[in-house]
Structure formats: C-alpha cells, structure tokens
Amino acid sequence: MRVSVASIPLLVTISRAQQLFITTTGYTDRPQCTLSATSPSYHFQSFSFTLNDTVRQAHILRPALQWTANRPRYATSVPAPTSIRTYGPPYSEAIHHLTATPATTTWGNYLPESTIITATDTKDPYGQAAWSSLWQNMKLENYTTAGLYSTTVLPTPVPSIELVLPPRDYFGPTDCYNFPDDFILGVAGSAAQVEGAVALEGRGPTILEKLAGPAQFKNYVTAENYFLYKQDIRRLAAMGVRYYSFSIPWARILPFTLPGTPVNQQGIDHYDDLISTVLDAGMLPIVTLTHFDSPWVFVSSHDFTTKADIGATTGGYQNETFVDAFVNYAKIVLTHYADRVPIWVTFNEPFLYSFNFAGANNVVNAHAQVYHFYHDVLKATGKIGIKFNDNFGVPRNPSNSSDVEAANRYQELYLGLFANPIFLGQQYPDSVLNTLPGAKPLSKEELNYIGNTSDFFGIDPYTATVVSHPAEGIDACVANHSAENSLWPFCVVEETTNVFGWNIGYRSQSYVYTTPTYLREYLSYLWNTFRHPVFVAEFGFPVFGEADKELSDQLFDTPRSTYYLSFLSEILKSIHEDGVHVMGALAWSWVDNWEFGDYTQQFGIQVLNHTTQERFYKKSFFDLVDFVGARLSSPS
Template sequence: MDRDKVLTHMKPAPSIKQRTRLPQLRKFTVLLILPLVVLLISLQKCTQGANIANKLISKDNQTSKYVTAKGSKVDKFLNDVFPVGFKWGVGSSAFQIEGGYQENGKGQSIWDKFTQDSPDNASVSCDSYHKYKEDVLLVKSTGAKVYRFSISWPRVLPKGTTEIVSKEGLAYYNDLINALIAAGIEPMVCLFHWDLPQSLQDGGGWLNQETVGLFGDYARLVYQTFGDRVRYWITMNEPFTFCYYGYDEGIFAPGDKSDPATHPYSCVHSLIMGHALAYRIYKEEFFTQQNGKVGISLDNFWQEPADPNSEQDKLAAQQSYSFRFDWIAYPLFRGEYPPIMRKIIDAKSKLEGRKESRLPEFDAEWISKVNGSLDFLGINHFTTQLVKFANNSTTQNASNWESDTGTVRSYDPNWPDTGSHWLKVVPEGIRKSLKKIKQDYQNPEVIITENGVSVASLGMIMNDLDDLQRIEYHRLYINQVLKAVKIDGCNVTGYVVWSLLDGFEWSQRYDTQFGIFHVDHQSPNRTRTPKKSVKVLQQIFRDNGFPSVSKLHKISVISVSAQENKYSGTTVLLCSAPFALMFSAYYAYGQLSA
C-alpha cells in the first residue's frame, strides 16, 4: 500500500478536549441509560402490581378476586358483624418470644438443645421474659380482649417433675397474668407448645408414656397456681406438627428420625393421652371452683381435591384430611382413631410382618378418658393444599406417615405466595374447614387459635412495616370466618391473630415474620414497632367484623405473590426510585454539557 493510501486511511489523533470528553460520555451513558432501563423494568413491575391488586379487589371493593381452588366460586365480601361476645385475640408462644434462657433456674428444653449450636437460636429472641409489661401494652393497643400465650414447662419445672418447682418461673407467669387482667385482657393459656423439658426427653420424651403422667402433674400445678384467673386452657398445640416434624422429617426438636414408621404414631398417641389426662384432672379437681374451659389446638390445612370433578380426588382429599386433622380430632370426639387410618395402617403393618399395628390402640380405660375430652376445639388454620392419590408403588410401600396416607399434596401455582413455602393465600379454605367440622362433629364450639401469614424479612424496617399482604390476608380470612358463622351456622366463638411479635419461627428461624409488631433483633433492646396491619386489625376488632363499606375494604395489595413481587414495600420503592434516578441522570447530563 503506497504512502498516500495509508495516509488516507489513517484517522487524525483526538484532541486533548476530545480525550477528556470520551470518559465523560461513557459516564453519561451509564448515568442516563441505566436509569432508563431501571425505569422501564420498574414501571412494568408497577403495572404487574396494579394487575395483581385488581385480581384481589374488584372495582366496587365488594368482591374479593383472590385465586380460588379449581371449580370454586368467588363470593362477595360479606358486610356483617360477629355475634355479641365474640372473642378477638392475638397470640404467641413461650419459646418463640420469651428468651431468658437459663434465667432464674429455668431448665433446658428440647428446643434449647436442638438449636444451641445455631447462631440464630432463641436464647434471647424477643426478650419477652424481661419485656412482658411492654408486650401487654402492645396487646392492649390492638384492641384485642384475649392474649393467647404458652407456659414454658421447664421454666416452672426445671427437671420436668414436681420434685423441683421454680418459684421464680411461677412468679413470672403470675405477673404476666395479673398484668393482662389489669389491662382488661383475658389470658388464654397453652400448657405445651413443644418445649418439653430436656431431662424428660433424655428419659424417652413422649415416646415414653410415663411422660403422660408427668404432664398431668404439671397441669395440676398450673391449674392450682393460675386457675383462679384463667378461664381458657389449651393443653397441647398441634400434636401432628410436633410429632411429624420431630420424629419423621427431623427438622423440629427433638430431631429424631430413627424410626419414622412408628415414632410419630407413638408420639401423637401419648400427646392425646396427655391431653385427656389434663382435661380430666381439671374437670374432676378444679372445674367446680374455677368454672373454666379446657381445649386443644390442632393444625388444620384444608384438603382440596386436585380435580374437583374427580371422584377419586375427592376420596383422596378426605383420606388426607383423615390422616392429619382427624388423626387427633376423631379420638377426642369418638374415642378411637379414624377408621380409614386403622384399616390402612393395620393392613400395611401385617404385610410388613409386624405382630402389632404401627397405629396404637386405646384400651377401655383410655377410651373413656379420651372420648369427649374437650370443651372447645382450637384450630390453627393457615392454608390449603390440593390432593390426589399417589401412584408411586415404591412410595406407597414405604413405612412412614407420608406413605401411609396414600396421597400426594401440592399447591396451585396461581395461589399467592408468602414468606413460607408451605403457606399460600386461599381464604375459602378456612370456611370449608369450619363447615366440615360442624358436619363431622356436631358443631362443637370452635376458636380459631392461630391464623396469620408470614412475610419474608428484608432486614429493612421500612419494608417490614409495610405488611399490606398481611392486611389483605386477615381481611379475607376473617370475612370467610364471618360467613361460616352467619351463613353456615358454625359455632365459632373467637379468633386469635398469629402472631403478636416477629419471633423465632422454628425451622425458618428469623427469616420469616408472622408478627403484627416488628421486632429489631439486631437491637439489644429488641425494639417493637407496629406494622400497618395493626391499625386495620384495630378497626376489625372495634367493629366486631365488617358492619359496612368503609375505607378498610378499599385496601388494595400491590404485592401479594412472591412470583410477581415478593416483598410488600418493595413495589413502592420500585415505583418511586426511577424518578429519582432520572433526575440524577439529567443533572449529570447538565454537568457534562457545561
């Protein structure tokens, strides 16, 4: 190539001014184009949020457009009130919020041991042991007239037996109960919310039926000490959850997976006996003087047929329901386990070459104690599952509860997600559950002892307080309870919001939050702050339901699905932040152009 052609193809070197401008242009591109991209994405998210809100609330704010189970009708929001005397409450449990680990002689519980090596254990948690007076004021501020809490068995009986009684432990609960009554709040006391004394676990725990008698001794002590002021007693919280996750999956204390074929059944059997014994002790020794009520809290997932038009799926849903809720409820009303459980497990046990069924039996004495052993039935309802029969022979032939059910459970992908993978928002499920309880058990008194929703924590208080999904959850679920009472005639006498505080959430630790009050677990003071849901619940409690169309019914939720936009509050940031970014970009452009 000759010299002239080379010179023709050569570009002149950039001037000093041009060399200075190039990095500025690159910077300008980042400052302007990036915010534009964020703006477009954010506007798309805002549009999605608005669409989700439209799915939830119709234009007239009367029809809830939440995603229902297949084949179900979406019914109108009911403007009505609960019967006079309906009990509104909030709840908690000892291990989840108290802290005070080993203070004043408290004994170790199985959950203390199970989590002792974890950095996010509950040795302090919400520190309610020291802040109970503040927590009583929080309960009062909601307008609730009932506070459901549990007594820590190892706090009052460090070794689990009455040989050593902690005066300090009894004094703590005595002060708490007195503070509640002084604030006009009725205590609803649970005796066992999973924190078994470790010393009893060392002796076999609930697999050893001696624990049943020791639980009776513990119940008698508590009745003697507090029964003059407590009218509502819950013996056990969710026997299924405790035994299945503690002795099958092993993700709950005591974390024993050694024999999933028999241990969950033996565990539940002992808890039912413990409940019945505590009930009989109260009736025979304390009822005449104290005139209280004794019940039990059972977990209650509504089981919906995967295909509402399939007779097989309907049978599968009933079978799954029998293996979970009826497993504990049926003996309390009938004195024996559900017939379908007895049939399936007895047959499988025989095929496995066992001399006895893996499902225990009550003898004549215990049948008389267990049958009819409750004054009210507490249900803890959170969500719904879709059910069909399993078709995997390997799974069906295994020796464990999951296999014994003969079913598989799933969730509709259209159901809104929450902060817990197992909890989807399906409000109609609670009404269906209440109607079934009425039908199956002659309409007993029912108290909703837990109902609430988890929201994953972002660790940012402005997001954690903006719990719009929780507002909508409670609004819709409570309205379904109202329909069960006013339309279906269900004998529901109370509703307890779960939960008061953001506490220790078992296998999820502190990664998700059920509380209506935020707790700053990074602060030594464990600062409490009310979330937006508190104000809405105050209104519902005050109105005793939904007497008329009000601003309460016009609340729309932008963030209801983790698939669309997982965290409430994030949408607000996404919708507003781009404009700030755009302003910054244009300012930068002006500076570069100067």
C-alpha cells in the same frame, strides 16, 4: 364487553383467528352497588389539599378501639378493671386436690464459661449443682445470654404518635356482618419464640434449645418478653387487644420435669404476675401448657437419625414416663392459675412432635386426664381444649372420587388420629390403624373416658394443600414403608397448585399461601365432622422478604393485611351463611419472633429490632383492629 346480535357473525369470524376472554360464569358481581348508573357531571371547583383524609389517629376509650370519622384521635389511659371474674377455685383451695403439696425452691442462672458447679450441694439431687449440670450436659452451640435485661422492666406509656393510623388501602372488605358478642379476638405467641431468659431464673433445658437450628440461631435472647412483658402488655392493650395467648414452659415450672421434683418458685411468681398484668390491662389470658418445648430429659438419649413415623421430629411424647409427668405438670399449673384464666390449651399442634403412634396415643390419654382434672376435680368453669396443625387437604379435582378419597385420608391422619377419640369418642381411623407401626385400637372403656374431652376444636389453619391420589395407589404406598417412599405415611400427592396450574394463593416467605375461600370450606368441614365450636387458635402470614426491607417498608405490610382481612371475612361468612360456630380467632403473632431456626420468617404484627428490643406497630395491626372494631355488635 357488549356484543349486539348483529355483530355475532363478525365475532365468530374473528374468533377463528384469535381467542377472546369472555368469562363463562359472568363477570364479578357487585352486590354493594345498589344505586342505578348515572352520567357524570363535569364542573370546576376550588382546589385544596384536604380532599383526602391523610391522618387518622386512634382514640382508646376501653380495651377495644372506638372509631369516630374525620376527627383527631389520641390515646388515653384505661383504668384497671374493678373486679376480676373467676373460673375456678383459688390456689389455697385447689392445692388440696394434689396428692402431695409439691416442694418449691429457687435456682440461679446458668452462664456459659462462668458458671462453676460448686461442691457444696453436689449431694442434693435437685440443688444448684444438679440444676447447672442439666445445662452443662446439653453442650449447646452458639449459646449466649447476652440480652439487654436481667430483671423485669417497668412499663412506660405508649406515645400517641405511635397510634397514628396508616393510610387506608384502596380496596377493602364490603361485608355487612358482625361478630357475635362472645367472639374471641386476640393475639398469640409462645414462650420459646419470644421470652428469652432461657437458662435464667431456674428454667430447665427443653428440646428446642438443641433441635431448632443452632447454626442460624446465634443466641437465645429472642424478644426478651420474659423481662419486657409489662411493656408488651401495655402496647397490646393500647391497640385494643382483647385476648392475649401465651404458653408456659414446663421446664420453667419443673426444671427436673418429673413428679416429686421441686417447683420453681420464680417461675410460679412470674406467670402469676404476667396473668395479673394481662387482667389489669383489661384483657383476658389464654394459656397453652406445652408449645413444642418439652423438657430435654425425654429425648436426651434419643437417636435423632431415626426417621419419625409422623411429624417433623420428637417431642418425647412416646416416652413411657411422659403421660404421668405431663399430667403432674398440668395439675400444678392449673391449681395455681385456673381461677383467673378462662381458656386453656393442653397441646399445641401435637402431630408435629408425636414421632410415632405411641407418642400420639400418649397425647390423647394425657389430654383426657388433664380435661377431667380441670372440670371434674377442680370444677372449673372456663374452657379447656387442644389445638392442631393442618393445612387443609382439598381434592385436586373435587369431582374425582379418588382425589376425594385422598383428601379424606389426609385429614384422617392429621386430625382423626387425635380428634376421633377426643371429640367423638370414636376409634382411631382405619387409615391410622392400618398404616402406623404399632397402632392399636382403644378399648371401649378408654373411648368412654377420652370421648368429648375438649370444649373447642382448636386449629391453626394457615393455608391449604392440594391433595390427589398417588399413581401407584394408596394400598401399594402404605405397604412400602421405606426411606425411599417420600409419600408414606400419608400416601397422597401434596401440591400447592390447582388442577389448572394456578397457585392456590399468593405465596409468602414460607409454606403459607393466602387461601381464604378454602378456610371457609375448612371451617365447615371441622364443625360438621367433629361437632364442637371451632377456635382458630393461630393464623398469620410471613410477607416475602420482609426481614430484608427498610423499617418503613416492613411497617407497611399490606399483604399481611390482605391475609387477615380476607380470613376474617370468610370467618364471618362461615358464621352467618354456613351456620358454623366459630368461637374466635387469634392473630399469629403479636411481634416478629424466632421461627424455630431463624428470624427471616416474620409473622409479627409488630416489628422487632433485635438490637434495641424496640417494637413498632405494623399497618396490619391497625387494619386488624379496625376491621374487628367495626364489626363488633357491642364493642367493649
């Protein structure tokens, strides 16, 4: 709206009768519009239906998409790499760093109502009867192994028709930044959420089979990736994925969990072949050692009516045997695969399953021991770190010192609990020591050992939280450690609307709001506070009601594309404008999976048909790869 000087008195008169929207900060700037305005020239021309580009196809030259405008593009095969870079000693050398070479064995399958524990090996504490008893004693609800597959499925080529790109969105990013040459861009998933084969081929029981929504989770099949991994890897490679992040279940490597118990040879062989398959496809693997799926033995006697001090539930981390057992498991996995895996994650989001201060303290100590084994003993040259959950706490009113104090406290309890000692070699925050029962400071010797034991700061920044000071004050809240005090232990008010009542972003199926501008602020906070490269180890968006839509509507997932492209745009600004070292980003998840209770929250960039196990590329997958491919300084 243009207002002449002569019209101002009239405008003032009108404004007494009604309010007018005139932005006080100026209308949206358009820096990309560098040409001066011109008047249109109207004219006639011959009409045809070729005005718009209606078909776009992908031409796969290498494990990253190469784009050529206005040409038909089809998929071609990618030759396997001629050489594989190594990051540590091979297993034949690394095994000598273990105090004793672990015994290996194999077990069968546990099939409910049909597995009979025979008397032939009942005296063997680690025999088939003992292994079957692990499952029988869990008394699982709704348990079934009724998947489509019982052995590894050989891959088939991805049909070219599946690589036809979706129509472009009308609006898109307008940045001119590129990703650094060493930027890590890939996709992520976890074993419990995609593998299936829960009680097959020697895998032992984990907490997730028992704790995560058995009433909704009617089977334990998920995406059957345990048998379909070769096809899944081929599908990801065909889309130009560069890094593939997965987790290895502790209970599939050591069904009896503790040091000195036998290693499952079938599990070792499976992940050995999975890693080789990833490398042969021209991608690089990223491995997480535990992704919520602690062995059940740690919590089998736990009273689950006891409220957790921190987190959602227990992962058994507070168990007195946990540290030694986890370090032993990690050493076995690292000796087998450290030579071919460039990036390792010890714990996924440990806050959620720590249960209390003892659990968090055990995570800190276990992580540090694994880090030292990897770098100091194996002399491995890859990267190893830890990743956290945290919906970035932003003060409701940044000009209000009380709200800023509340936001800082929120971050200290979520992140400082682990990150102060691990990244800075500094003591647990006072807010932790003064709040959590049993909390005690680390000694100077412990801090020296634990400090600087992560090569990157892994974070899963799905969204943000608006934080403000509680009415009764923080100190009064901390003193009221009772079941009725819902604010304890954070003792701050958490909301999803800003000070003006607006949601902080577009609402998803669950807790996630699109919060790209807060992401940039968050990355700056992490880099400048903990002073390590930041790794966005998961980010994703469950479109509201997607599971109830027709397939074609699930595939056309524009809200998810908006989320991914806006987050990546802010990462680029963070790198180029704020000087933040963002190491990489992994899209969660590469397929619709089991979200710890049901399948209605779909985070995937591929649709999964749970009946046929077919996968279908979503629009967001193409948009994600297109965005990155156009912004690589030197695409591979």
